[in-house]
Amino acid sequence: MTAPDGTHLMNTYARSAIAFERGEGVYLVDREGRRYLDFYAGIAVNSLGHAHPGLVEALQAQAAKLLHVANLYRIPEGERLAARLCERSFADVVFFCNSGAEALEGMIKLARRYHHVKGNPRKYRIVTCEGAFHGRTMTTISAANNPKYLDGFGPKVEGFDSVPFGNMNAVRGAIGEETAAILVEPIQGEGGIRPADLQFMRDLRAACDEFGLLLILDEVQCGNGRTGRMWAHEWAGIAPDAVATAKGIGGGFPLGAILATDEAASGMVPGVHGTTFGGNPLAMAAGNAVMDVLAAEGFLDGVDRVGRYLWRKLEALCQAHPGVFRSVRGAGLMLGLVCEGESGTVNAEVVSKLREHGLLTVGAGDNVVRLLPPLIIEDAHVDEALSILETVAGEIEETRDAA
Secondary structure, three states: OOOOOOOOOOOOOOOOOOOEEEEEEOEEEEOOOOEEEEOOHHHHOOOOOEOOHHHHHHHHHHHOOOOOOOOOOOOHHHHHHHHHHHHOOOOOEEEEEOOHHHHHHHHHHHHHHHHHHOOOOOOOEEEEEOOOOOOOOHHHHHHHOOHHHHOOOOOOOOOEEEEOOOOHHHHHHHOOOOEEEEEEOOEEOOOOOEEOOHHHHHHHHHHHHHHOOEEEEEOOOOOOOOOOOOOHHHHHOOOOOEEEEOHHHHEOEOOEEEEEOOOOOOOOOOOOOOOOOOOOHHHHHHHHHHHHHHOOOOHHHHHHHHHHHHHHHHHHHHHHOOOOEEEEEEEOOEEEEEEOHHHOOOHHHHHHHHHHOOEEOEEEOOOEEEEOOOOOOOHHHHHHHHHHHHHHHHHHHHHHHHO
């Protein structure tokens, strides 16, 4: 049976009818030639925008030489990217994979394996937070414990204890003799751009130290410069034991990674984990091309600056249209507009209207419109986006008044 849209694609997405043909920096162009300002970036994936010259050149050059070899052999560009990631993080070692869900799966295995080799095989449970999103595999949907994503998939994978996000008393209450780690997103993305309080992050680190647990972070969406620092946890001044990341690390090419300390990764020895495609030469060419930009002097400072400029503009938008938008939250270029649900404004309506006016955004939980533009945006792009947001807010108010 074909999907409702007449294609032979499995019916797992409610897709818009728009089909994009090409991209130019922070813009996408559809098959009819209409240009859209891209403020969702493939859901925080296209960190360098579209058709970035450095990324295109790197992929073309590598594709002409070698696409794939197995990890049974050395891959020098992977060794180089791993070293660069470690230089810009807490980590000593890196494991490359293909996606955020794979990175989370691997990091969960890392945490359990760590305690196993340390002589504590009973320590396997992981404390997680309500509102989280860690991927679509059976293990990651079980970790997030969201009924929406668990429905119809049978019993959950055992070993996760979910507590309210930001509630340190609940976290400490969930820690038991079988607890191996605490897993949290420094900023919940799918859950509605909900940033963890910085003190909460510090308290998590302290609790892990106190009880001999690993602090493992999901920075699939909030990492790789998205918040104005290489890693979102840096704002709290802490060092985790491991981080799972993906999305923007490849600039659009499928790439994920686990970053870890030597100690945390001590159980990850030959034969216990692996990947067929992860870390292949083409993926590593993409990752290094993205790192060339992120590591350039002043680039992340620029992300922070333009993110603060966007924040100020969005705050003014909320003040001007309180019946449409309630507030703004997030960090850097990972921001969320909370829609005023009490007045009937829902994020899906706003996302649709913005798209009609040429601005691409994406919804999230808690009635939020996510703004995740490429990290290369400038003030002029912010102004363009705000002009469209103002127009849409005005139209929503006019429709409501007319009713």
